[in-house]
Amino acid sequence: MRDLDIVQGEVRLTAHREHDDLLSAGLGLAGLRGAPAAFADAQRPSAQELRRRAIQTSWKGIADLGPLGGYGTVYGAVAHVPGVEYHAFAKLSGAHAPHRVLLQVPDNFDHAHRCLVVTASSGSRGIYGAIALAGAWGLPRGCAVAYTDKGAGTGYFDFSDDSGVGLSGERAQRGAALLEFEPPASHGEGIAIKHAHSGDNPEADWGRHVLQAARFGLAMLDRAFPGQAPFTPQNTRIIATGLSNGGGAVLQAAGIDDQRMLAGVVALEPNVYTPGRGRALYDYATEAAIWLPCALTDARFAAVPFARDVHGQAPAAWTARGASLRERGQLSASTPPAQAAQAYERLRGAGWTDQAMATAALSVAFDLWRTLGAAYASAYLRRGAHEMPGGYRYAGTLADGKPGVADAATRAGWWADASGIPPGNGVGLFGQTDGSIDPQLAGCEQLRSLWTGDDAQARTLRASVAAVAVGLPRENLPLWVLHGADDGLLPTTFSSEPYVAWLGEHGRKPLYWKLPHAQHFDAFLALPGFGDRHLPLLPYGYAALDRLWAHLYAERPWPADLPTPAGTPRGAGPLQRGMLGLD
Structure with a gap:
C-alpha cells in the first residue's frame, strides 16, 4: 500500500455506527453540551470511552455550544455520521517524535464528488482538535476528513510511572507498546509534553505534517475503496482548513505544496509568521506577559470583561506589575494610573490595538501568555522536560496546588481531556516564581530575554522562530x-x-x-x-x-x-x- 512508509507501527481501523458515530461519538449536540462523558472505571477507561470524551472535549474547546450561541439553530449542525476511522502514527524524515494522523471516512462518502478535507488541530490539541470545523463541515457533505496533531497533542508522558499513550488512547508503559510520545528515559518525576519536549521544533514542520496527513488520507481511501483506487490529488479534491495554529499549519502547507496537492485553503485566525513583516507569536506573547497586566489597569479598560472583579477593581497582581516595572526602571511614572498609561502607550507603539488589548484581558486572566512562552521556548530550544528554559517544569498538581505525582484517574484522562499545553487537567506549570508582590515577573522577563537578548540561547531561539515563517503559495490557488x-x-x-x-x-x-x-x-x-x-x-x-x-x-x-x-x-x-x- 503506497505511502505507508510514513507510518510507524500499525494502522488501527475502527467502525463507528449506530450509537457511536464519527462526528459526535453518539452524543449528538445535547450530549456534546452536557457533562463530561462518563468512564465506567476512571482509572482504566476503554478506548471507546476515551474517544467519546476526546471528541466532546474538542467540540467544547472550539465551538460556542452555550444556550445563547446559536450553534445548531442559527448555524452549524451535529449530524449523525456513521463510518470508519483509520488511526496511525506518522513520522517525518529526521523527526524524533511521530505525529498522530487520523482519517474519518463516512459511509455516505460522495463517490461522484471525491473530496478529502485535511486539517490540523488548533492550539496544541489532540487529534480531534479540529473536528468542530473540518469534521462538522466535511463529514455530512460526504467528504473524508484527514487530521494531524502536527507534532503536538495530548499524549503526555509521566516519568513517575514511565507511561505514555498508545495508539488507542489508552495509557501504556514504556516498552509495552508504541507510544504517541516517548522521551528518553529519566530518573525522577515530572511530565513531558510532545509539543514542548520532542526536540523537533514541530512548528517549523506544520506544513509537512498537513501534507503528510493528506497523503495518509489518500492511501486510506485506497484501502477503504479498493475498487476505485488510486485516490490522487488529480481525481480527489483536497481542501485544507484549520483555525488558530491549525490555520497557520494549512498556510504553511500551501507554501510548500510543490506537488499541487491542495485544491483550496480556508484558514481561520491563523498563527502565521510572514518573513520580513508582522511579528512572531513568541515575540508578542512574551511582550504581553510583561506589559499587558499593567496596561489593562488603565481606566479605558474598566468595563472590559475579565479586567475587573465584581467590585470594579483590577486584580492586585496587575496593579503590582506597574510598581515592579518602575522598580526595574522600565516605567518612570510613580502612580498606578500613570504607570498603566505608560504601559498602554508602549504596547500601542508596538502595534497593539485597543481592540486586541481589550480582548486579551481574557488571556491575561487565564495566564495564557506565560503558559505559551514557557512551552514554546522549550520547543524552540529543543529542550527536554527536565531542562526547560528559565527553570520551568511540568508536574502533577496536588490538592494544595503544589507539585507532585498525578493520581491514576487524572493520568488516565489526559489523552481525552487535556489541551496539549498545561496547566490544566491536574498538570501544573511550576518554577520561576518568587516571594515578591509580583512573583511571576522574573520568569516572564527570562522568557522575554530569549527574544531580545544576544547570547547563544537567544540566537538559537530566534533561528528556530525564523524556521516557522510561511512560504508563498502557488499562483491561482483559491x-x-x-x-x-x-x-x-x-x-x-x-x-x-x-x-x-x-x-x-x-x-x-x-x-x-x-x-x-x-x-x-x-x-x-x-x-x-x-x-x-x-x-x-x-x-x-x-x-x-x-x-x-x-x-x-x-x-x-x-x-x-x-x-x-x-x-x-x-x-x-x-x-x-x-x-x-x-x-
Whole structure:
C-alpha cells in the first residue's frame, strides 16, 4: 500500500455506527453540551470511552455550544455520521517524535464528488482538535476528513510511572507498546509534553505534517475503496482548513505544496509568521506577559470583561506589575494610573490595538501568555522536560496546588481531556516564581530575554522562530483567510494582515475577511458578559468552505474580492442569524 512508509507501527481501523458515530461519538449536540462523558472505571477507561470524551472535549474547546450561541439553530449542525476511522502514527524524515494522523471516512462518502478535507488541530490539541470545523463541515457533505496533531497533542508522558499513550488512547508503559510520545528515559518525576519536549521544533514542520496527513488520507481511501483506487490529488479534491495554529499549519502547507496537492485553503485566525513583516507569536506573547497586566489597569479598560472583579477593581497582581516595572526602571511614572498609561502607550507603539488589548484581558486572566512562552521556548530550544528554559517544569498538581505525582484517574484522562499545553487537567506549570508582590515577573522577563537578548540561547531561539515563517503559495490557488478584528491572542496586525499584504505584493489574490466583533475563542463566548460583545467565527468559516465547494464542484467562479460581512454584536440575548451579516 503506497505511502505507508510514513507510518510507524500499525494502522488501527475502527467502525463507528449506530450509537457511536464519527462526528459526535453518539452524543449528538445535547450530549456534546452536557457533562463530561462518563468512564465506567476512571482509572482504566476503554478506548471507546476515551474517544467519546476526546471528541466532546474538542467540540467544547472550539465551538460556542452555550444556550445563547446559536450553534445548531442559527448555524452549524451535529449530524449523525456513521463510518470508519483509520488511526496511525506518522513520522517525518529526521523527526524524533511521530505525529498522530487520523482519517474519518463516512459511509455516505460522495463517490461522484471525491473530496478529502485535511486539517490540523488548533492550539496544541489532540487529534480531534479540529473536528468542530473540518469534521462538522466535511463529514455530512460526504467528504473524508484527514487530521494531524502536527507534532503536538495530548499524549503526555509521566516519568513517575514511565507511561505514555498508545495508539488507542489508552495509557501504556514504556516498552509495552508504541507510544504517541516517548522521551528518553529519566530518573525522577515530572511530565513531558510532545509539543514542548520532542526536540523537533514541530512548528517549523506544520506544513509537512498537513501534507503528510493528506497523503495518509489518500492511501486510506485506497484501502477503504479498493475498487476505485488510486485516490490522487488529480481525481480527489483536497481542501485544507484549520483555525488558530491549525490555520497557520494549512498556510504553511500551501507554501510548500510543490506537488499541487491542495485544491483550496480556508484558514481561520491563523498563527502565521510572514518573513520580513508582522511579528512572531513568541515575540508578542512574551511582550504581553510583561506589559499587558499593567496596561489593562488603565481606566479605558474598566468595563472590559475579565479586567475587573465584581467590585470594579483590577486584580492586585496587575496593579503590582506597574510598581515592579518602575522598580526595574522600565516605567518612570510613580502612580498606578500613570504607570498603566505608560504601559498602554508602549504596547500601542508596538502595534497593539485597543481592540486586541481589550480582548486579551481574557488571556491575561487565564495566564495564557506565560503558559505559551514557557512551552514554546522549550520547543524552540529543543529542550527536554527536565531542562526547560528559565527553570520551568511540568508536574502533577496536588490538592494544595503544589507539585507532585498525578493520581491514576487524572493520568488516565489526559489523552481525552487535556489541551496539549498545561496547566490544566491536574498538570501544573511550576518554577520561576518568587516571594515578591509580583512573583511571576522574573520568569516572564527570562522568557522575554530569549527574544531580545544576544547570547547563544537567544540566537538559537530566534533561528528556530525564523524556521516557522510561511512560504508563498502557488499562483491561482483559491485561498481565503478569515480573522476576527477583536482577536486578542493572535492580533490581525501581527499575523493575517501582514501575510495577506505580502501575498498581494507577490501577485497572489487571497480573499480576506477581517470580521467585526469576532475574537479568538468561540468557546469562551458562553462566559457571562463576554459573548455579549462578540460574534462567533465558525459560521464564517463554514460559509467560506461552502463557497470553495461551489467553486470546485459546481464551477462557480472564485471571486476576486468579496465584501466582509458587517455583523453586529450578539448582546445579552441569543444569537440571531441577521447579526452575522451573511445573508
